[in-house]
Amino acid sequence: MDRFTALRVYDEGGIDARLEPITLDQLGDGNVVIRAAYSSLNYKDALAVTGKGKILRSMPLIAGIDVAGTVVRSDDPRYQEGAEVVVTGCGLGENHDGGFSEIVRVPGDWVIPLPAGLTLREAMCLGTAGFTAGLALERLEHNGANPALGPVAVTGATGGVGSLAVDMLAKAGYSVAAVSGKRDQEAYLRELGADEVLFTDELDLGKRPLEKARWGAAVDNVGGELLTWLTRTIKPNCGIASIGLAASHELHTTVMPFILRGASLLGVNSVEVPRALRERVWQRLADELKPRHLDRIIQGEIGLAEVRDTAEALIARKTAGRYVVKIA
Ligand SMILES: NC(=O)c1ccc[n+]([C@@H]2O[C@H](COP(=O)([O-])OP(=O)(O)OC[C@H]3O[C@@H](n4cnc5c(N)ncnc54)[C@H](OP(=O)(O)O)[C@@H]3O)[C@@H](O)[C@H]2O)c1
Incomplete structure (x- = not known):
């Protein structure tokens, strides 16, 4: 040494x-x-x-x-x-x-x-990306998310957090809509468990504060316009986990999704996490959340x-x- x-x-x-x-x-x-x-x-x-x-x-x-x-x-x-x-x-x-x-x-x-159930290599295949996806799922479940509420949109879907979130959500029984800028990765996203793949250049992001409600939950890795779109299209009383800023740190929205649909924007911070929660998420990652396609x-x-x-x-x-x- x-x-x-x-x-x-x-x-x-x-x-x-x-x-x-x-x-x-x-x-x-x-x-x-x-x-x-x-x-x-x-x-x-x-x-x-x-x-x-x-x-x-x-x-x-x-x-x-x-x-x-x-x-x-x-x-x-x-x-x-x-x-x-x-x-x-x-x-x-x-x-x-x-x-x-x-x-x-x-x-x-x-x-x-x-945790038992993970090798050192598997723990790093997950790493902060997997821990963050697991933490986002915890936040969403705490807000009442369950597969019966409708599909879950995952933005930045081919990225590290995105791929692991798609895999974990599909394993947990959610219908997943992967949102990606990469047209050549549709087969990859479907292999991970996405039921639907939406390409960002084809999306109609809308302009109104509230558009047709589609998502039973959402996991956002990119911020900016796509996160704005999620706030417009989240279903009543459902939650959006805000994780990343790969596109932008900005968010321009209105209070309408929050006061007329009871939507929640759930912040996810993987750096400062109370120890008991950190241990629980790692336990879950080694067990029922362990992705099937690492x-x-x-x-x-x-x-x-x-x-x-x-x-x-x-x-x-x-x-x-x-x-x-x-x-x-
Ligand atoms: N809150 C936390 O504690 C926490 C923890 C981990 C990561 N993060 C953040 O979460 C994000 C994802 O992290 P990661 O490690 O998964 O990164 P990554 O592997 O680079 O994935 C990011 C994905 O976002 C999409 N993307 C990249 N640039 C974009 C752009 N300009 N416009 C729109 N989409 C873009 C791409 O997916 P597509 O091509 O499929 O669209 C890309 O694969 C980052 O912003 C990171 O800082 C936050």
């Missing part, structure tokens, strides 16, 4: 992400040291390593908001050496050295024991050296599904 390799991001006028050998004393503080087996590439990671978005609060910093691996040292009695664990969010790869590193050090409160959703296993190029492709919308990062 003397020297290990990490993908560190520097701000030197421009953003530069480079692989370099570092030592434990160069890592952020924490009382649990993990030998990483896998990480994954999320939209946020892609923004961080390409410099296309301001994700890293200070630099140099190791990127990577997810990691799964084995505890090699712990001053926290909850985790013994050799235990398999997962860390997602909590500031990892944002304000604390992240998961694109052979060795990761974090505070014990961030660590979740790998192998199909994972488009490739990459090494740390390929993270940057894959991140460029992800931002350019040239990818579908997810990439798992093999570290050990």
Whole structure:
């Protein structure tokens, strides 16, 4: 463990992400040291390593908001050496050295024991994307969602969160309408369980505050006009989980869906999650929510050296599904 390799991001006028050998004393503080087996590439990671978005609060910093691996040292009695664990969010790869590193050090409160039913690799096939899709489903169910209320629209459907949400919702018995900008991915989305695929360039987004109500729930990964459209078309007393901003951070709507249809806009934040809820969602991901098509959703296993190029492709919308990062 003397020297290990990490993908560190520097701000030197421009953003530069480079692989370099570092030592434990160069890592952020924490009382649990993990030998990483896998990480994954999320939209946020892609923004961080390409410099296309301001994700890293200070630099140099190791990127990577997810990691799964084995505890090699712990001053926290909850985790013994050799235990398999997962860390997602909590500031990892944002304000604390992240998961694109052979060795990761974090505070014990961030660590979740790998739930029975998942391997370390499967945990990172899910990663923050899967955790967020699971959290969105929790929020929607808490708001009363159930398959009898009607189809669920999922925007940004071919992305990491989108693909996993389609798979999980279909498995849970929902009829899923996948909304995507990628015409060549209809077969992929149907394989994951979508009953209907809507292409964004064919959608009539409407103009009125309320259009014909269609959705028993919605999962939005893109923000902007598509989220506005969801607020116009959500059914009475149903909920929209707002997850992402891949298209825009803006939302222009009216209060009509809320006061005339009793609709709810449910915020989803995968970074700061009470520990009991975090553990519950991971348990569910290992059990009844475990996607049926993880192998199909994972488009490739990459090494740390390929993270940057894959991140460029992800931002350019040239990818579908997810990439798992093999570290050990
Ligand atoms: N709230 C949270 O805690 C949380 C957690 C995880 C992710 N997120 C956010 O959720 C979003 C999805 O994350 P991800 O990791 O799944 O990313 P991703 O794999 O890159 O997927 C994003 C998808 O959004 C669609 N998209 C991309 N650019 C777009 C644009 N300009 N206009 C319309 N659609 C666009 C694409 O799907 P199609 O081509 O199929 O339309 C793309 O595959 C990101 O904004 C991310 O920051 C939030």
